[in-house]
Amino acid sequence: MFSPEQLTAVEGKIMGIGKILGATILTILVTGGTFTYLSHGEIGHEAAPKVRKIHKPVVKQNINAPVQPQSVLAKAIDQQVKATGRSGTLLVAKAGKIILNQGYGLANKQTNQPATTQSLYGIASLQKNLTALLVMQQVAAGKIKLTDKVSQYLPQLPAANTVTVQQLLNMTAGYNQIGKTEATLDEAGYEKYALSQLVMDQRGAWYYSAGNYVALVGILRQVTGRSYADLLKETFKGQHHIDYTDYNDFIDSPYKTANYGADGTAYFDNPNIFNREIGTGSIEMTTGNLYKLLRDELSNKIISKLQFNAMMRLAPNETYASGMYDDGNAYRMHGIILGFEPSVKMSKDGKNMVIWLSNEDTTKVHTNVDLVNHLYDSLLTVE
Structure with a gap:
C-alpha cells in the first residue's frame, strides 16, 4: 500500500507524462504501410497511405536494331527484296511504326x-536536306532571310545580286559547278575552291547542280563564323541525337560498306572525293x-511547320526543294555517289516511309528507285 505522500508523488509523475503526451504534435507509427498518429494524448484518425513514386528507368531505343518481318505485308516486302538479289539495308515504316529493318546481300563482297x-x-x-535545315535554323535566328540576295553574303559569285537564298534551296538560281578538285584540302579550302568554280549558265530555269548548296555552305560560314562540320555536329548529333560519320571515320568503321559500280566493280577508297562534297554528299548514315x-x-522537331513550308517552297512547275522532290x-x-545509291519515299507526315540504302549503283536501269516506288505503293494498298 502507498502512503498518501507516495500516491501524491505518483499522481504528479502521471500528470507530467500526460502533459508531455499532450504537447506531442505528431507521433507516427508505421505498420504495414498504414500511418497512425497520436496528438494531445489521443489516438488520431488514420492518414491516407503515402504513395511512393516508382521511377522506371528510361530505356534508350536502339534506332539501329533489326526489325524482323511479322505482318503479312512486311513478310511480302522482305521476300520481294530478297528476290531482287540486290545489296543494301531496307527500313519500312507503316502508320508510324517500323515494320521492317533488315540488311540484304553483302556489305563487302x-x-x-x-x-x-x-x-x-x-x-x-x-x-542537301540537312544543309537546308541548317539554313532554316539561321533564318529562325534572324541571320538570314530567304529573300536575301546572295550578294549580301557572297558578292564574288556571278550575278549574285539577282539570286536569292530561296533560289539556291530550290535550284533555280542558275549556278553550275564546272570543276572539282581531288587535292587534299581542309573544309575551308574545298569550300573556297568550289565557290571559285561556280558559273551562271542556266539563269531563269531549274537546273540541278551541287553548286547551289556549295553557295549555301558559304553563306552559313559568313553568318555564323563557324565551319559546316561544327554546325552539322552541334545540330544533329548534339541537339537531336542523330548519328552519322564523315568519310575519314567511315573508312575505319567496322560497319563500313564497300561501294560498287554498275558493273559490280568495287570503287577504291578516296576520301578526297567525299570530303570535297561539303554539304552535298560527304557523310554516311544507317537506315x-x-x-x-x-x-x-x-x-x-527540328524546325517549325512554318519554316518547313518556307524551306519547301517550289518554283513554278517544279518539284524540287531542299533535298526532296x-x-x-x-x-x-535520291542520290548517287561512287556506287552508293540511297532512295527514299515517304508520306508528308512521315508515318509511311521506305528507306533503301544500297551500295550498288543501278542508276542506268533504275532498279533501286523502282524498288522503292513499288514498295511504297504497297504500303498504301495493303492493310
Missing part, C-alpha cells in the same frame, strides 16, 4: 560481310538514323 542494320552507307545528295532524321523533320502526296529523295 570480297570479305563476304553481310549487310546489316548497322551498316553505314554514303547518303550522297540526301545531305535507322536517316529514319529518325526524316521523322523528326516532318513532325516539326514533291510528288504531290509524298516526298521522294
Whole structure:
C-alpha cells in the first residue's frame, strides 16, 4: 500500500507524462504501410497511405536494331527484296511504326560481310536536306532571310545580286559547278575552291547542280563564323541525337560498306572525293538514323511547320526543294555517289516511309528507285 505522500508523488509523475503526451504534435507509427498518429494524448484518425513514386528507368531505343518481318505485308516486302538479289539495308515504316529493318546481300563482297542494320552507307545528295535545315535554323535566328540576295553574303559569285537564298534551296538560281578538285584540302579550302568554280549558265530555269548548296555552305560560314562540320555536329548529333560519320571515320568503321559500280566493280577508297562534297554528299548514315532524321523533320522537331513550308517552297512547275522532290502526296529523295545509291519515299507526315540504302549503283536501269516506288505503293494498298 502507498502512503498518501507516495500516491501524491505518483499522481504528479502521471500528470507530467500526460502533459508531455499532450504537447506531442505528431507521433507516427508505421505498420504495414498504414500511418497512425497520436496528438494531445489521443489516438488520431488514420492518414491516407503515402504513395511512393516508382521511377522506371528510361530505356534508350536502339534506332539501329533489326526489325524482323511479322505482318503479312512486311513478310511480302522482305521476300520481294530478297528476290531482287540486290545489296543494301531496307527500313519500312507503316502508320508510324517500323515494320521492317533488315540488311540484304553483302556489305563487302570480297570479305563476304553481310549487310546489316548497322551498316553505314554514303547518303550522297540526301545531305542537301540537312544543309537546308541548317539554313532554316539561321533564318529562325534572324541571320538570314530567304529573300536575301546572295550578294549580301557572297558578292564574288556571278550575278549574285539577282539570286536569292530561296533560289539556291530550290535550284533555280542558275549556278553550275564546272570543276572539282581531288587535292587534299581542309573544309575551308574545298569550300573556297568550289565557290571559285561556280558559273551562271542556266539563269531563269531549274537546273540541278551541287553548286547551289556549295553557295549555301558559304553563306552559313559568313553568318555564323563557324565551319559546316561544327554546325552539322552541334545540330544533329548534339541537339537531336542523330548519328552519322564523315568519310575519314567511315573508312575505319567496322560497319563500313564497300561501294560498287554498275558493273559490280568495287570503287577504291578516296576520301578526297567525299570530303570535297561539303554539304552535298560527304557523310554516311544507317537506315535507322536517316529514319529518325526524316521523322523528326516532318513532325516539326527540328524546325517549325512554318519554316518547313518556307524551306519547301517550289518554283513554278517544279518539284524540287531542299533535298526532296514533291510528288504531290509524298516526298521522294535520291542520290548517287561512287556506287552508293540511297532512295527514299515517304508520306508528308512521315508515318509511311521506305528507306533503301544500297551500295550498288543501278542508276542506268533504275532498279533501286523502282524498288522503292513499288514498295511504297504497297504500303498504301495493303492493310
